[in-house]
Amino acid sequence: MVQTMSVLEFNIEDALVEVAKRGAETIGISLPTGLKRRIFDFVHPFEEIGCKVVVSGKPCHGGCDIDVELLERVDVLVHVGHSKVVPVENVIYIEPRSNVDVKGCVEESVKHLKGSRIALTTILQYVHKIDEVVSILKNKGFELLVSSGDTRISHKGQVLGCNFSAVDKACDEVLYVGEGGFHPLGIALATGKRVVVADPYFGVRVIDTQETEKLIRKRYGMIWKSMDAETFGIIHCTKVGQTRPKVVNHIHNLCERYGKKCIVI
Amino acid sequence: MVQTMSVLEFNIEDALVEVAKRGAETIGISLPTGLKRRIFDFVHPFEEIGCKVVVSGKPCHGGCDIDVELLERVDVLVHVGHSKVVPVENVIYIEPRSNVDVKGCVEESVKHLKGSRIALTTILQYVHKIDEVVSILKNKGFELLVSSGDTRISHKGQVLGCNFSAVDKACDEVLYVGEGGFHPLGIALATGKRVVVADPYFGVRVIDTQETEKLIRKRYGMIWKSMDAETFGIIHCTKVGQTRPKVVNHIHNLCERYGKKCIVI
Incomplete structure (x- = not known):
């Protein structure tokens, strides 16, 4: 079964087969905001094969952006709209394909x-x-x-x-x-x-x-401006595919070396 | 030590004693948005006694709103601005007191x-x-x-x-x-x-x-309006002090009984 959503097509059938093969009873569905209005098209096929479905309420900005909290509560997490970026157990992907002529x-x-x-x-x-x-x-x-x-x-x-x-x-x-x-x-x-x-x-x-070059100059301008600051916050993303603790530590050390107040958020 | 922040005072000392008593090396700090601009006042006392501090980047809407993800990564989570609502291990509270005359x-x-x-x-x-x-x-x-x-x-x-x-x-x-x-x-x-x-x-x-009465009438109006809907989303909060799975199940069953399409988010 190929489901058509405006110009994006999704092969839901393969995911259904995979979910059935794994004997999953509860599944989570995670999808980017742009697809959320069509959520029932993804939920119903899984309900029809007897799964209990929970939809992630979190924003989803890529294949690396896994809702690990939901994953803990379900047998399989179905991630719609992206391809695999980092290997995470019990996550399967429904990729989009555009039928627009290029x-x-x-x-x-x-x-x-x-x-x-x-x-x-x-x-x-x-x-x-x-x-x-x-x-x-x-x-x-x-x-x-x-x-x-x-x-x-x-x-x-x-x-x-x-x-x-x-x-x-x-x-x-x-x-x-x-x-x-x-x-x-x-x-x-x-x-x-x-x-x-x-x-x-x-x-x-x-x-x-x-x-x-224009963009890079802008970025250097921002960095230059920040050099006057005395206090820095380092935002540490903890998402499974985006977390970079070593970079955070490196920046933290740099701040301390130059006598800047600094916190990790 | 009583720290004065405009008109709100915080007894940070007791929390410092408690953290030291537990031998905590890494602590997390979680606080409501209104206090975030003064975050260094809370971070530095803990750094001064040798703790590594990480600040929660999540919004914090009450004593029941615990950043469990951060709690997993630290020895003690210090929750600023609220009092205890649900017992969670390794969470301690710094309560605010107003010095405004009433x-x-x-x-x-x-x-x-x-x-x-x-x-x-x-x-x-x-x-x-x-x-x-x-x-x-x-x-x-x-x-x-x-x-x-x-x-x-x-x-x-x-x-x-x-x-x-x-x-x-x-x-x-x-x-x-x-x-x-x-x-x-x-x-x-x-x-x-x-x-x-x-x-x-x-x-x-x-x-x-x-x-x-005016407010209640408005709410009934919204409920009345929703009765025409064919599809319902039930938002299930998973925060430790706010999750109510039984209520979610009850609403889910109600939707199904009345033939409405329904998803849990």
């Missing part, structure tokens, strides 16, 4: 490519379109680089907001297929490459080094 | 009292003023009722936003000493009595049955 914006984007070796990247919703995009670009004479990324990356060419390991740095420039500015800006910052964005909703735009 | 507003409030048997109530900040208030009212010829409340109540005459067990219902009416409308409105709703509010900041006001 051919038009990809062909449009070709006009903006200046190099010949192109690293192809996208977000989870479009990973199944990678082959189609490769074929379009090969026909136009480009050399395509599509990399696997590290262990946090589930699909070839996939980027996360925090992870651009699937961008092959041997490229001349990067083509990003997908919506939004957050991911391609991250690619530009992480790689220093020019990024051409093929956005099926808002068309093609280019992120060049001028744009990233 | 004599003026209490004397003013006497003019608005109609009955002779008065139940005296207040919030944590003013519990140390109870004897003074009793003496003022006795001199004016009133009979005073000051009750202990149930196990969630730490001080005689104290009310919480959710607990009015320390209001003796044998009274003619209630005198509430303290700021805010939330607590006295709760008293009026819970007891059906007329409540005279002696507010040291905004003066005296009276909450009569007209006001509570």
Whole structure:
């Protein structure tokens, strides 16, 4: 069964099979805010196979953002809308796939490519379109680089907001297929490459080094400003996929070394 | 050592002694948003006796609102600004006491009292003023009722936003000493009595049955409106002092009995 939700499709059937195979009686469902209005489409299939379902009320900002409190109270936690980032027992994923056509914006984007070796990247919703995009670009004479990324990356060419390991740095420039500015800006910052964005909703735009330099200058400005401060708070995220205690300790030590008051929050 | 923060005083010394007695090395500090700007006043005394301190970044809406995640990572959790509501191991409390004078507003409030048997109530900040208030009212010829409340109540005459067990219902009416409308409105709703509010900041006001009836009518209006709904979400709070799984199950069963779609969040 493939459930259609506007343009995002979800393969709920595989998750149902997996839940049944594990003999799970109570399941939790966790999903990003944008999908919460359609929650019954995810809850009912599991109730129909006899599961007791509890929905997470917490915000969910990625595959690394696991509701561990809910996980403790259920047999299986079904995480909708993202792919696996960190291995956590008893969590299964229902990934989204967009059925929006990307051919038009990809062909449009070709006009903006200046190099010949192109690293192809996208977000989870479009990973199944990678082959189609490769074929379009090969026909136009480009050399395509599509990399696997590290262990946090589930699909070839996939980027996360925090992870651009699937961008092959041997490229001349990067083509990003997908919506939004957050991911391609991250690619530009992480790689220093020019990024051409093929956005099926808002068309093609280019992120060049001028744009990233402006952002970096802003960030340095903020850091410069903070140097006058006498008291610092360090926010320590405790989410399973986002916690970085060593970095917190390092910053704490830096503060103390420079005689700043400091607390960990 | 009594630390003065504007008009709220905190006996940090007792907590320091308690922490030292338990040999706690790492402590967590949890406090309501209104006190967060003064966090260093609470952190430093504990750092000075050699503790490693982590501050809770979660909102904290009462003595029942324990940051259990932080509690798991520290030896002792110091909860600032509230009194104990539910017994949780390794949590100690630093209660606030207001040094604002209440004599003026209490004397003013006497003019608005109609009955002779008065139940005296207040919030944590003013519990140390109870004897003074009793003496003022006795001199004016009133009979005073000051009750202990149930196990969630730490001080005689104290009310919480959710607990009015320390209001003796044998009274003619209630005198509430303290700021805010939330607590006295709760008293009026819970007891059906007329409540005279002696507010040291905004003066005296009276909450009569007209006001509570209006609110109850509004609530019934919301319930009436919801009866057309086909889908219901039940928000299940999992905080240690606020979780009520039996009520959740009861509402869930009610929804199903009346053929409504329903999810627990």
